[in-house]
Each structure stands twice: as C-alpha cells, then as structure tokens.
Amino acid sequence: xxxxxxxxxxxxxxxxxxxxxxxxxxxxxxxxxxxxxxxxxxxxxxxxxxxxxxxxxxxxxxxxxxxxxxxxxxxxxxxxxxxxxxxxxxxxxxxxxxxxxxxxxxxxxxxxxxxxxxxxxxxxxxxxxxxxxxxxxxxxxxxxxxxxxxxxxxxxxxxxxxxxxxxxxxxxxxxxxxxxxxxxxxxxxxxxxxxxxxxxxxxxxxxxxxxxxxxxxxxxxxxxxxxxxxxxxxxxxxxxxxxxxxxxxxxxxxxxxxxxxxxxxxxxxxxxxxxxxxxxxxxxxxxxxxxxxxxxxxxxxxxxxxxxxxxxxxxxxxxxxxxxxxxxxxxxxxxxxxxxxxxxxxxxxxxxxxxxxxxxxxxxxxxxxxxxxxxxxxxxxxxxxxxxxxxxxxxxxxxxxxxxxxxxxxxxxx
Ligand SMILES: *Cc1c(COP(=O)(O)O)cnc(C)c1O
Numbered sequence: 001x002x003x004x005x006x007x008x009x010x011x012x013x014x015x016x017x018x019x020x021x022x023x024x025x026x027x028x029x030x031x032x033x034x035x036x037x038x039x040x041x042x043x044x045x046x047x048x049x050x051x052x053x054x055x056x057x058x059x060x061x062x063x064x065x066x067x068x069x070x071x072x073x074x075x076x077x078x079x080x081x082x083x084x085x086x087x088x089x090x091x092x093x094x095x096x097x098x099x100x101x102x103x104x105x106x107x108x109x110x111x112x113x114x115x116x117x118x119x120x121x122x123x124x125x126x127x128x129x130x131x132x133x134x135x136x137x138x139x140x141x142x143x144x145x146x147x148x149x150x151x152x153x154x155x156x157x158x159x160x161x162x163x164x165x166x167x168x169x170x171x172x173x174x175x176x177x178x179x180x181x182x183x184x185x186x187x188x189x190x191x192x193x194x195x196x197x198x199x200x201x202x203x204x205x206x207x208x209x210x211x212x213x214x215x216x217x218x219x220x221x222x223x224x225x226x227x228x229x230x231x232x233x234x235x236x237x238x239x240x241x242x243x244x245x246x247x248x249x250x251x252x253x254x255x256x257x258x259x260x261x262x263x264x265x266x267x268x269x270x271x272x273x274x275x276x277x278x279x280x281x282x283x284x285x286x287x288x289x290x291x292x293x294x295x296x297x298x299x300x301x302x303x304x305x306x307x308x309x310x311x312x313x314x315x316x317x318x319x320x321x322x323x324x325x326x327x328x329x330x331x332x333x334x335x336x337x338x339x340x341x342x343x344x345x346x347x348x349x350x351x352x353x354x355x356x357x358x359x360x361x362x363x364x365x366x367x368x369x370x371x372x373x374x375x376x377x378x379x380x381x382x383x384x385x386x387x388x389x390x391x392x393x394x395x396x397x398x399x400x401x402x403x404x405x406x407x408x409x410x411x412x413x414x
C-alpha cells in the first residue's frame with residue numbers, strides 16, 4: 001500500500017534581490033558594503049528599483065484607466081513615500097501626521113485621501129485646508145466637517161467609506177462586513193448621504209475596503225465586483241454624481257511556507273469588466289485601487305547581525321542585535337493566529353553549501369522574540385548578517401521600538 005505523502009511546504013523563492021559572490025544585493029550594493037554604509041545594524045533597506053518595477057508590472061496587468069493609490073501606512077518612510085508619489089496616482093493617508101509626509105513628498109491634494117476611524121477635529125481641519133478627499137467614517141465626522149467648512153469658508157471634499165454588507169473571503173485581516181469600527185454600515189449610508197446633501201458638503205464618491213493580505217484572486221474579484229454593485233446602488237441616493245470610486249485592494253504577498261504570489265490575470269480581467277460597466281453607469285467616476293503591502297512589501301529587507309551563537313540541549317540559537325522590537329510581524333505577533341516563519345537567509349552566505357537547523361532570536365527577555373523557529377539556514381557565525389525578506393511593509397513603524405530600550409533601528413532607501 002502506498003501512502004500519500006505531502007511534501008513539506010516551502011517558502012516562495014525570494015528572487016527579487018540578486019546574489020553576487022554569495023551576498024544579497026540591494027539597489028545593486030552588496031549587503032556587507034551596504035551595512036558599512038548604513039553604519040549600524042539592525043536596519044531596514046528598501047530597493048528603489050524594485051518599487052518602480054512593482055508599480056509598472058501592476059499597471060501592465062490592470063486596465064489603464066484605473067488609478068493606483070499608495071496606502072502609506074504600510075511604509076511611511078518619507079524618502080520612500082517621495083519615490084512612490086512619483087510612481088502612483090495618489091496617496092492614501094490615515095492620520096494628520098501621514099498627511100504632512102504625503103504633502104511634503106509632493107502628493108497632489110486632488111488625488112490624496114484620508115481614511116480612518118476617530119478622525120480628530122484638528123486633523124480634519126488640516127485635511128480641509130489641504131483640499132484632500134476625506135473618507136467619512138461616521139455621522140459625527142460629517143457634522144464636524146460641515147462646521148469646519150462653515151468656519152473656514154473652505155468646502156470639505158468628502159467620500160463615504162462604506163462598511164459593506166459582505167465580507168472579503170480568505171483575507172488575512174478583515175476590515176469590512178458585519179459589525180466594524182470602519183466606515184458607515186451600507187444600510188445607514190442613504191441617510192448619511194441625505195445629511196451630506198442638506199449640509200451642502202462636497203460629495204465626491206465612495207470608498208470600500210474589505211480587508212488586507214489576500215492571496216486568492218477569486219476572492220478579490222468577488223469583493224471588487226460586489227463593492228461595485230453596492231456603490232452603484234448607493235449612488236442612487238447620492239446628492240451629486242460619483243467622481244471617485246475607491247474599490248480598496250487588499251492584495252497579498254507570500255510570507256509563509258506554501259504561499260504563492262498573487263495571480264494578477266483574473267483580477268485584471270475582473271476589473272476590466274467593472275471599468276467597462278462604470279464607463280456607462282458611473283460615467284464621471286474615477287476608479288481607484290489603494291494598495292500598501294503589495295506595492296512595497298517585497299522591496300524591503302530587515303538586516304540584523306548575529307551577536308551570539310549557542311547550543312541549548314542540542315538546539316542551536318543564533319542571537320541577533322535585532323528582534324521583535326523592530327520587526328513585530330516577523331516575530332509572529334502582528335495579527336498572526338499561528339506563528340510561522342518569514343523567509344529568512346544568512347545574507348552574506350548565500351552561496352554556502354553547509355546548512356544547519358537553527359532558531360534566530362533577538363536580545364529581548366521574552367520567548368516571543370523569535371525571528372526564525374527551527375529553520376534550515378546556512379551555517380552562520382557571530383558577525384554574520386541575518387536577512388528577513390518581505391519586510392518592506394508593516395515593519396519599522398509597526399513595531400514597539402521602545403520595548404526594552406535597545407538602540408533604534410535605521411532605514412535606508414537604496
Ligand atoms: C491599511 C489600509 C490599506 C492598505 O492595506 P494593504 O493590505 O497594506 O494593501 C488600504 N486602505 C485602507 C483603508 C487601509 O486601512
């Protein structure tokens with residue numbers, strides 16, 4: 001009798017960074033040389049050229065009239081936002097602080113939008129003065145914006161963020177459907193639109209964002225098509241024509257063993273059909289996708305140096321100068337249900353044939369400070385550089401850097 005054996009799933013190959021003389025190159029610079037240039041470990045490094053190529057590849061797969069926005073909370077490093085602002089059509093911000101970085105980076109106010117629950121009056125005042133589009137998340141925000149417009153004489157530009165009556169299937173993080181703190185429930189939107197009309201605010205469209213880190217094209221196509229249908233229905237109650245329809249995004253990247261890169265072909269086809277319908281049904285609407293992780297996640301690595309190597313009861317630990325305080329998501333503590341390893345390599349020993357099974361840990365006094373759990377890596381020594389791939393999004397600013405008082409992490413765009 002034969003037994004069906006499932007092969008152990010492995011990480012998708014990380015081919016975006018070339019290897020030369022056994023070292024990973026970032027922006028054409030060998031890792032040890034880059035480390036010397038940065039002047040410290042740990043650091044994050046983002047590759048300009050990979051960012052540029054990612055946006056170009058995405059545009060090639062999507063209908064040309066579709067607008068592409070960068071949701072900068074994925075990576076708000078000012079130099080990176082500046083680079084992205086030149087590549088995409090608009091920037092989506094989630095706070096007054098991000099708004100400043102976006103405008104400094106040269107984002108065009110007409111194509112900048114602001115979403116997020118609990119917007120404070122001061123942030124909304126900044127947004128109205130800047131002339132950006134504000135995605136409304138509650139009745140309170142509408143009243144507050146009406147009062148700001150009246151006070152300042154600047155008319156608020158608003159879109160309604162809708163909490164849809166469906167959920168994004170297979171999403172790493174669900175942010176729409178059911179009871180949510182995000183957006184206004186679809187059922188309440190007609191009443192909100194009536195209020196927007198009564199208050200004379202500048203209604204410009206709808207924003208739907210169903211979730212994040214989705215690797216199933218069918219689920220994304222379905223969510224986008226349902227989002228379009230819902231927006232079309234709600235548009236009947238709108239005080240003026242829809243000029244922006246933001247269909248969200250949520251495109252995922254492969255992090256864990258067994259995950260594959262997202263197939264864009266079905267998504268492009270689904271969007272082509274939406275674009276075609278919209279040209280007749282919502283002729284004044286600009287269709288927008290907003291993506292964070294997908295645009296920047298694969299273009300970044302986290303680099304940390306091995307400071308100690310020890311064997312505990314037969315198991316080898318590589319202890320590094322970086323850890324969960326710089327890279328919470330690689331440690332498995334940023335929304336993962338079951339901890340899995342990110343793709344990891346010894347970045348200055350890429351040609352090594354000697355391998356061993358090790359755990360890579362950080363310097364924090366907590367067992368949660370784990371960067372790689374029992375992984376097969378090139379045999380490494382103190383001084384070698386551990387590289388964590390897929391680190392361009394939700395890394396640096398999504399980590400509790402002050403925890404345990406270790407030195408700050410650096411960031412470079414190469
Ligand atoms: C976080 C967020 C995004 C970006 O999500 P990614 O998964 O990084 O693409 C886009 N839109 C909104 C409203 C968000 O909150």
